Amino acid sequence: MAELHVLGQIVGGSHFQRKNIFCKWGVETGQNFELVEGITEGQTQVDHPFEDEMAVWAQPLDIHFACRGITGWPKLHFQVWSQDVHSRNDICGYGFCHVPTSPGLVTVECPCWLPEGTELQQVSSYFVGGAPRLKHEDIVYSPGDRFRLMTKSTGVIHVHFQLVLKNFEKYGVRFSSEEA
């Protein structure tokens, strides 16, 4: 069976409106991918960046999949939350990215968005907190209908991927146009 190793790091987030942010992340795959080792969901540290730099999460990734087919390639999905001085958490963005299919080192920047409520909700969230959240979080990474959703863009998540692919050549799967 072909094997896929996803190594790398969720480096951090930048350009988010609030500063003290953390990230809940998870990996979603199709049925062809079977987890062998590794952790596929978690939550990062809360970072308070010094001055206006990017918030550093430095969350290492090391996941090992066995693949029966190449459809349903893994995706990484994120929820960015901010934490205030009273340890209250508030949503800051949703986003997802595909795990790249080219072996080696790839840096991915994942832009994030947030649902925008009605004007009344926006005024109330400005004063008391509590931005509108998604009821069904799977729409972040599933290709269903998102047309009715009004959103605003928030920040960018930086992810470093390192992919190691084993035995794919044996089944004739190619990941670049170079001659093998």
Next chain:
Amino acid sequence: MAERDEEPTAFSVVVNGQIELAEIQGSKSGYCKFLVTHGEDWQVLDGLEEGVTHLSKRAPGVDTSFVWNFPINVAYRSTNIFGWPQVVLSVYDVDNLGRDVILGYGSAHIPSAPGTYNLKIRLYKPLASSLLQHLTSWISRVQPEFVDPKFPTQTEGREVVRAQSSGHAIVTVNVMTRVSGHNLFACGVTRGL
């Protein structure tokens, strides 16, 4: 490729590199303890997995970096990619009483494809988790640290950490890989043979 893949393929990874420098705002000097961690299926063939650099003061002027230029040479052998080595840096300063003060932790995977890389590792330090600890650390001038220096390489348990990031370190690494037997890995483990 007549053989089935029941037989695990052994490969070796040779890492030659150096910890070049760090830039941390508000710090005048620092030294770096480094560790290279690896998973269960990995064994060290040669070299040292940990070390401590000298205490470096930054030069007067606009350049805010302190230079270590410290070599890392380690070679591994493994049959499983899982647990690929990660380098952990812990940057400390020495205060007026001769105590070590943490300036930042950082970690990164060693690149999995052969080649020369310049890694920029962002640094962060943990903050006190309660107001009382914050107060005692302010009075005693002792900063909170991770009990386990390998903690930055772990995926679990990160949600309880409150950290402050500042600065970065630059590490240059040269990675060579060697696969004995078959050409089964696409990544780089096979390329560059």
